[in-house]
Amino acid sequence: MLDNAALLIKDQQLSDNHWQLIDKEQVIDLSSVADSDHIILPFAHWQENQPMVLGKANIGLWLDSDESAEPLASVCHDVPLIAINFPVFSDGRGYSYARTLRDHFAYRGEIRAIGDVLPDQMYFYQRCGFNSFLLRSDVNPETAINCLNDFSLSYQAGSDQRTPIFHQR
Amino acid sequence: MYQYDHYDRQVIKERVDQYRNQTQRFLAGEISEAEFLPLRLQNGLYVQRLAPMLRVAVPYGLYNTAQMRKLAAITRDYDKGYIHVSTRQNFQLNWPRLEDVPDILDELASVDMHAVQTSGNCIRNTTTDQYAGVAVDEIEDPRPWCELIRQWSTFHPEFALLPRKFKIAVCATEEDRAAFKFHDIGVELIHNDAGETAFNIHVGGGLGRTPVISQLIKPNLAWPHLITYLEAVLRVYNQLGRRDNKYKARIKILVKAMGAEAFAARVDQEWQFIKDNDNTLNIEAVDRVKAFFIPHDYQSVDDQVSNERLQSQRLESTAFNRWLDKNVQPHKQPGYAIVNLALKPTGIAPGDISDYQMEAIADLADRFSGGLLRNTHHQNIVLADVKKDDLFELWQCCESLAIATPNLGYLSDPICCPGGDYCALANAKSIPIAEAVQRQFDDLDYLYDLGPIDLNISGCMNACGHHHVGHIGILGVDKKGKEFYQISLGGNMSREASIGKILGPSFSSEEIPEVIQKILDVYVNKRTDEEPFIDTYRRLGIAPFKEYVYAG
Numbered sequence: 001m002l003d004n005a006a007l008l009i010k011d012q013q014l015s016d017n018h019w020q021l022i023d024k025e026q027v028i029d030l031s032s033v034a035d036s037d038h039i040i041l042p043f044a045h046w047q048e049n050q051p052m053v054l055g056k057a058n059i060g061l062w063l064d065s066d067e068s069a070e071p072l073a074s075v076c077h078d079v080p081l082i083a084i085n086f087p088v089f090s091d092g093r094g095y096s097y098a099r100t101l102r103d104h105f106a107y108r109g110e111i112r113a114i115g116d117v118l119p120d121q122m123y124f125y126q127r128c129g130f131n132s133f134l135l136r137s138d139v140n141p142e143t144a145i146n147c148l149n150d151f152s153l154s155y156q157a158g159s160d161q162r163t164p165i166f167h168q169r
Numbered sequence: 170m171y172q173y174d175h176y177d178r179q180v181i182k183e184r185v186d187q188y189r190n191q192t193q194r195f196l197a198g199e200i201s202e203a204e205f206l207p208l209r210l211q212n213g214l215y216v217q218r219l220a221p222m223l224r225v226a227v228p229y230g231l232y233n234t235a236q237m238r239k240l241a242a243i244t245r246d247y248d249k250g251y252i253h254v255s256t257r258q259n260f261q262l263n264w265p266r267l268e269d270v271p272d273i274l275d276e277l278a279s280v281d282m283h284a285v286q287t288s289g290n291c292i293r294n295t296t297t298d299q300y301a302g303v304a305v306d307e308i309e310d311p312r313p314w315c316e317l318i319r320q321w322s323t324f325h326p327e328f329a330l331l332p333r334k335f336k337i338a339v340c341a342t343e344e345d346r347a348a349f350k351f352h353d354i355g356v357e358l359i360h361n362d363a364g365e366t367a368f369n370i371h372v373g374g375g376l377g378r379t380p381v382i383s384q385l386i387k388p389n390l391a392w393p394h395l396i397t398y399l400e401a402v403l404r405v406y407n408q409l410g411r412r413d414n415k416y417k418a419r420i421k422i423l424v425k426a427m428g429a430e431a432f433a434a435r436v437d438q439e440w441q442f443i444k445d446n447d448n449t450l451n452i453e454a455v456d457r458v459k460a461f462f463i464p465h466d467y468q469s470v471d472d473q474v475s476n477e478r479l480q481s482q483r484l485e486s487t488a489f490n491r492w493l494d495k496n497v498q499p500h501k502q503p504g505y506a507i508v509n510l511a512l513k514p515t516g517i518a519p520g521d522i523s524d525y526q527m528e529a530i531a532d533l534a535d536r537f538s539g540g541l542l543r544n545t546h547h548q549n550i551v552l553a554d555v556k557k558d559d560l561f562e563l564w565q566c567c568e569s570l571a572i573a574t575p576n577l578g579y580l581s582d583p584i585c586c587p588g589g590d591y592c593a594l595a596n597a598k599s600i601p602i603a604e605a606v607q608r609q610f611d612d613l614d615y616l617y618d619l620g621p622i623d624l625n626i627s628g629c630m631n632a633c634g635h636h637h638v639g640h641i642g643i644l645g646v647d648k649k650g651k652e653f654y655q656i657s658l659g660g661n662m663s664r665e666a667s668i669g670k671i672l673g674p675s676f677s678s679e680e681i682p683e684v685i686q687k688i689l690d691v692y693v694n695k696r697t698d699e700e701p702f703i704d705t706y707r708r709l710g711i712a713p714f715k716e717y718v719y720a721g
């Protein structure tokens with residue numbers, strides 16, 4: 001399900017991915033994780049082991065679309081990377097999770113879109129606070145990067161730095 | 170009306186470029202059918218039974234004659250020379266080629282039009298009263314607020330893939346002509362105790378498979394907070410609305426499941442976070458938009474003299490007299506009137522007009538009504554600022570264009586979806602049903618005697634023809650592969666909103682005119698003096714109708 005060979009776009013550029021996604025079914029012995037390994041744990045797994053993983057620069061977590069960002073209110077600042085899964089691209093819940101993290105909790109770390117992530121949604125993802133995107137390996141990276149800039153203006157405030165048009169007039 | 174500036178134009182231009190690129194990648198096989206689907210839908214492009222259908226946005230139903238002429242040219246150059254006025258005040262083209270759509274969008278952009286978010290699971294066109302700005306019972310012009318909602322919801326990054334489509338209506342009048350209680354959000358404009366604009370926010374109304382009347386969750390919301398509050402509602406819905414079953418995905422199901430109070434509390438909690446953020450409206454932003462809706466440049470006319478002239482013109486022509494009574498509405502400006510152009514002549518699909526009619530209507534609007542037009546959710550067109558002194562001449566022009574049938578709001582002026590003739594989702598045809606009823610009931614005196622009756626026809630449960638809220642509703646159903654029709658009675662789309670009750674087992678298309686006749690017979694027999702159909706129904710309930718229709 002989770003494609004670790006996929007293409008990573010981060011901060012508007014094609015990037016190397018050194019984070020490994022861990023599936024929900026995958027059993028992993030956290031004591032054997034070396035400092036040089038970077039892993040993204042399923043949220044439930046992360047929560048169970050919170051005392052051990054919180055604050056570690058090489059352990060992130062991922063939220064599934066039927067979970068919620070709310071429980072992360074007080075702890076997210078000590079998580080280096082939060083990935084949000086799109087099981088199908090048309091499931092738009094993850095956009096609100098990212099906005100919750102950025103706008104309500106002022107989360108500054110990396111928010112990564114994973115799963116069925118499509119270039120044509122990238123402009124929207126970015127405006128909701130995502131700054132990295134794990135795309136299917138067959139996607140043309142140039143297309144994806146171009147899509148990030150589909151629109152140069154926005155009518156409404158988002159989680160990016162854009163000012164709504166009505167304030168610019 | 171609202172005028173685009175370079176910001177609006179830039180956004181729409183970028184949209185056309187984006188969609189052209191997407192279409193090219195789709196045709197080149199880089200984007201799959203499934204992935205292309207929401208992209209084209211968010212641009213109003215459906216793939217229908219026979220051809221694609223392109224829905225063009227008409228924000229809150231208002232447009233100008235340059236736009237109308239451009240649309241007429243588009244129907245000629247890219248389609249079959251006619252267009253359809255939809256029940257949500259938009260236009261629909263029935264035969265564009267998928268490959269041509271980027272070019273059509275380019276043409277639309279040249280007159281500041283687009284097809285943005287006219288379909289798909291996103292925030293759709295915000296609708297309002299077709300008489301906005303000129304209605305006598307209006308608290309305040311709702312259109313500036315509609316425009317502000319339009320701007321906020323256009324390419325909203327968070328709400329492009331909601332559980333289901335989302336519709337907002339704004340109502341600012343005594344009599345509700347926007348059916349706001351049947352929208353996902355109904356924004357009811359009020360003036361608070363201090364005389365300031367405020368809003369009652371109603372949530373969770375809708376038609377479709379489960380018709381529901383909305384509930385008030387936020388009374389008296391101060392105007393600066395309109396946008397942030399809407400955003401809070403949408404954010405809660407986006408996260409909690411059901412996505413496992415498309416028939417249970419509308420916000421009405423969520424509000425019912427949580428209870429209106431709990432839902433309101435959740436929204437409030439969300440709203441506290443964003444209440445005063447950058448989306449908060451300020452007086453400059455509102456005034457800027459309001460300035461586009463300043464009243465028409467009215468001439469001072471002696472109303473009494475105009476009325477006297479009309480009086481003598483009435484005597485000259487019964488046909489004019491009827492038209493004046495039925496299709497012309499009072500205007501808040503003395504000496505002026507609101508005119509409805511009737512798009513339901515028998516034998517033509519309700520709401521369809523030809524390119525030739527479109528151009529002629531544009532000429533009429535230029536000549537008689539300040540160059541502006543409005544689509545109504547009854548699928549007619551309104552000229553909102555006509556001098557009473559011009560009515561006779563305008564009527565003559567309408568007669569020659571076959572848009573003067575004096576039947577507005579009567580049985581032969583049905584709301585009717587495209588149905589099985591066009592729509593891939595249909596269970597049954599709806600246009601021939603409308604026509605059969607129009608043929609059976611073509612005696613105007615009889616229709617007037619019956620009084621106003623809303624007949625609403627949908628070809629399937631999606632209820633684009635708003636059958637639940639017709640005084641008489643007709644719904645196409647599929648019975649073992651055959652087209653049948655279920656009748657409901659007692660729906661109402663005004664302030665005393667109600668949802669129709671199903672009469673009983675469904676009928677074949679041939680039976681419909683006779684069944685309607687029987688329903689009307691019961692009404693005529695049982696009504697008290699001057700009692701409209703809906704009141705008789707409410708007094709008696711469905712039983713006597715049912716009994717008579719199904720007897721022997």
Ligand code: SF4
Pocket residue numbers: 586587588589592593594595596627628629630631632633634
């Ligand atoms: S009600 Fe059904 S048949 Fe009619 S237009 Fe809507 S989806 Fe199509």
